[in-house]
Amino acid sequence: MSRCLVILSGEAGLERLVQNGCSSVEVWPDFSSYDFVIAADRGQIIARDLGIIPDVLVGDFDSSPRPDSTSAAEIVVFPREKAFTDSQAAIDLAFERGWREIDVLGGLSGRLDHTMGNLGILAKYSGRARIQFFDGLNIVTMLHPGSHLMNARGYRYLGLIAYGEAVRGLTLRGTLYEVTDFTLPPDTTRGVSNEITSDPASLSFREGRLLAINSRDPG
Numbered sequence: 630m631s632r633c634l635v636i637l638s639g640e641a642g643l644e645r646l647v648q649n650g651c652s653s654v655e656v657w658p659d660f661s662s663y664d665f666v667i668a669a670d671r672g673q674i675i676a677r678d679l680g681i682i683p684d685v686l687v688g689d690f691d692s693s694p695r696p697d698s699t700s701a702a703e704i705v706v707f708p709r710e711k712a713f714t715d716s717q718a719a720i721d722l723a724f725e726r727g728w729r730e731i732d733v734l735g736g737l738s739g740r741l742d743h744t745m746g747n748l749g750i751l752a753k754y755s756g757r758a759r760i761q762f763f764d765g766l767n768i769v770t771m772l773h774p775g776s777h778l779m780n781a782r783g784y785r786y787l788g789l790i791a792y793g794e795a796v797r798g799l800t801l802r803g804t805l806y807e808v809t810d811f812t813l814p815p816d817t818t819r820g821v822s823n824e825i826t827s828d829p830a831s832l833s834f835r836e837g838r839l840l841a842i843n844s845r846d847p848g
Contacts, residue, residue: 631664635668776831804826
């Protein structure tokens with residue numbers, strides 16, 4: 630299936646990982662495998678360090694140099710005063726242009742308000758597109774009711790968090806801590822720091838929205 634890569638404004642830790650060479654991190658995807666690339670504002674610096682020329686560059690460019698015609702095939706400039714972030718602009722653009730498999734590099738370890746806002750973007754498109762955020766330490770996606778296979782993908786931990794409301798009918802198999810027809814409320818850490826013991830693990834639930842987080846320790 631065709632996939633779109635969205636590169637967000639780089640947090641300092643993410644920029645260091647990229648500058649040190651993605652080959653040192655076994656969990657990086659093959660960046661050359663994407664069919665379309667959108668970079669948001671300072672994400673153009675990450676793209677440059679990865680050797681990628683984005684198909685589209687979006688943002689108000691308050692945190693990175695103003696782009697020129699060599700920066701991307703298409704440039705979309707927004708005013709600094711706006712009712713959405715550059716991250717949302719980039720992901721909305723990907724969806725509007727028909728992409729339903731969207732991997733988002735960055736957006737997890739910078740300012741907390743931006744991170745929480747990005748989780749809201751996952752909720753916005755839950756059930757309409759498969760979107761996941763990743764940064765070399767975490768992969769975050771939002772699942773809708775049904776059955777899902779969870780691959781370890783080089784990450785040790787699997788965390789599950791109910792988003793906004795209780796997740797009902799949760800059944801987990803192939804994990805260190807398994808549950809059957811369990812209700813996971815949104816105000817608990819019960820689903821944090823599980824581990825996949827049989828790859829892929831399987832999960833299913835019938836109500837709610839579930840944040841699924843694959844993560845690993847640094848180093």
